Amino acid sequence: MFGIFAMIMIFSIAVVLGGIVIYNGLVKLRTNVEEGWSGIDVQLKRRYDLIPNLVETVKGYATHENETLSQVVEARAKATSINIDVSNVTPEQMVAFSQAQSGLSGALGKLLAVSENYPDLKANENFLQLQDELTNTESAIQSARRYYNGTVRDYNIKVETVPSNIIAGLFNFAKREFFEIADTEKSAPKVSF
Amino acid sequence: MKQENKSLYSHKVSNISKTWSLLIIMGGMILGVGYIMSVYLESPFIMIIAGFGSIFTSVGTYWFSDSIALKTSGAKIIERSNNRKLYDIVDNVAIAAGLPTPKIGIIEDSAFNAFATGRNQSKGVVVFTTGLLKALNKEEIIGVAAHEMSHIANRDVLIGTIAVVFASTISMSARIIHFGGSGNNRRGGVITLIIGIVLMFVAPFVATILQMSISRKREFLADATGAYLTGNPEGLASALEKISRSGKPLDRATEATAHLFISNPFGSKKIRKMFSTHPPIEERIARLRGIDKYGDI
Numbered sequence: 001m002f003g004i005f006a007m008i009m010i011f012s013i014a015v016v017l018g019g020i021v022i023y024n025g026l027v028k029l030r031t032n033v034e035e036g037w038s039g040i041d042v043q044l045k046r047r048y049d050l051i052p053n054l055v056e057t058v059k060g061y062a063t064h065e066n067e068t069l070s071q072v073v074e075a076r077a078k079a080t081s082i083n084i085d086v087s088n089v090t091p092e093q094m095v096a097f098s099q100a101q102s103g104l105s106g107a108l109g110k111l112l113a114v115s116e117n118y119p120d121l122k123a124n125e126n127f128l129q130l131q132d133e134l135t136n137t138e139s140a141i142q143s144a145r146r147y148y149n150g151t152v153r154d155y156n157i158k159v160e161t162v163p164s165n166i167i168a169g170l171f172n173f174a175k176r177e178f179f180e181i182a183d184t185e186k187s188a189p190k191v192s193f
Numbered sequence: 194m195k196q197e198n199k200s201l202y203s204h205k206v207s208n209i210s211k212t213w214s215l216l217i218i219m220g221g222m223i224l225g226v227g228y229i230m231s232v233y234l235e236s237p238f239i240m241i242i243a244g245f246g247s248i249f250t251s252v253g254t255y256w257f258s259d260s261i262a263l264k265t266s267g268a269k270i271i272e273r274s275n276n277r278k279l280y281d282i283v284d285n286v287a288i289a290a291g292l293p294t295p296k297i298g299i300i301e302d303s304a305f306n307a308f309a310t311g312r313n314q315s316k317g318v319v320v321f322t323t324g325l326l327k328a329l330n331k332e333e334i335i336g337v338a339a340h341e342m343s344h345i346a347n348r349d350v351l352i353g354t355i356a357v358v359f360a361s362t363i364s365m366s367a368r369i370i371h372f373g374g375s376g377n378n379r380r381g382g383v384i385t386l387i388i389g390i391v392l393m394f395v396a397p398f399v400a401t402i403l404q405m406s407i408s409r410k411r412e413f414l415a416d417a418t419g420a421y422l423t424g425n426p427e428g429l430a431s432a433l434e435k436i437s438r439s440g441k442p443l444d445r446a447t448e449a450t451a452h453l454f455i456s457n458p459f460g461s462k463k464i465r466k467m468f469s470t471h472p473p474i475e476e477r478i479a480r481l482r483g484i485d486k487y488g489d490i
Contacts, residue, residue, distance in 0.1 A: 036291065039291070043288075136281050136285070139285050140288055142289075143289035143422075144288050146289045146422065146424060147288060147289050147290065
């Protein structure tokens with residue numbers, strides 16, 4: 001009798017300890033996902049902040065590019081209007097968000113491409129610096145996105161596989177969405193002269 | 194991909210345990226030599242000194258291994274303002290790895306090489322030779338930076354750096370005993386003889402440990418992780434191609450630091466014993482080119 005009781009005790013202690021380890025592991029992975037997302041957020045904000053300056057600078061030189069410029073302004077407005085809470089986002093919201101961001105990348109790529117037609121603009125120190133910063137920010141967005149998607153993958157695997165899926169279900173660890181965004185360097189239209 | 198992750202994880206774990214064993218073995222060796230000396234000289238005081246000495250060495254190795262590795266290789270840390278472009282590249286790779294930007298070091302040498310050091314993930318240093326920076330294009334430098342960043346992310350750096358200190362200590366003490374061996378008094382002469390014999394036994398053992406601790410697999414893993422970080426395996430592949438074609442030896446390379454570098458620093462002509470710490474560069478290039486564009490293996 002006592003032996004059975006002891007066995008049950010040991011078994012339940014083992015289950016509880018195992019559960020704690022899994023729970024902590026899930027929390028750690030989820031924190032990585034949150035950090036990964038805030039890394040993207042920082043870069044996207046940096047990009048938003050660069051755009052008004054860039055538009056102003058280009059406006060002074062590229063007088064025939066009003067359409068391209070307004071496309072950038074619109075794309076920025078559209079991107080900033082979509083706010084998502086990444087801990088509770090539907091796949092559709094995520095798609096809309098990344099489409100808006102890709103749209104902004106595309107519009108910016110186009111703006112930088114047409115800027116090539118204006119030698120005075122290309123000689124402007126301020127423009128060169130903005131262009132440089134923007135290119136860096138674009139690649140930083142891509143890097144941050146890669147890292148974020150890696151953390152989401154690790155987290156989702158844990159949420160869905162046995163036995164951690166039991167703990168995940170009990171404590172509401174929901175699957176997270178990947179963030180896909182078109183790479184500007186690949187999608188930027190090529191301008192021929 | 195999942196399998197690769199699993200082996201990466203176990204690689205990290207085994208790196209951590211190997212680091213501890215190296216430090217403990219090093220402390221133990223000093224303790225052992227101290228014990229022999231204290232028994233021979235019938236002075237327990239030496240044993241106490243050896244005890245403190247072994248603790249200091251182990252802790253000191255952990256703490257200063259990165260600066261020792263930088264010193265031995267002749268690398269100088271540069272500031273962001275010295276080379277903003279390079280810092281931007283490394284920044285970017287660090288973001289992809291989800292780690293803080295490491296410091297950047299430069300070795301003034303026309304050889305093409307690079308290595309990473311640092312005692313933990315947030316204290317990383319990535320070092321490039323000036324020759325490499327001059328000869329490689331941006332994509333290739335990104336590839337090399339990602340490879341080095343991966344060594345930091347995979348926790349290869351501390352173990353590799355401690356191995357540097359370990360190997361240097363052994364070869365230095367062997368040298369001291371070799372030159373100091375012609376002792377003045379008879380007793381001292383016998384002690385150095387004993388230590389010499391002990392080292393003779395220990396040296397091959399140490400060599401084996403070093404070989405084990407810095408497995409060749411880590412280069413393949415860092416290549417694969419690096420390709421995953423950048424999403425562009427071709428950058429690193431063509432960088433490795435240029436490195437292998439150059440074959441210029443690094444001036445300040447020693448056997449103790451050889452394993453740290455991205456490619457064998459003695460140049461392609463000389464095949465040394467330490468060469469076995471680096472897998473053939475052609476095989477690494479072939480594997481990189483076998484990875485598809487987005488780093489899935």
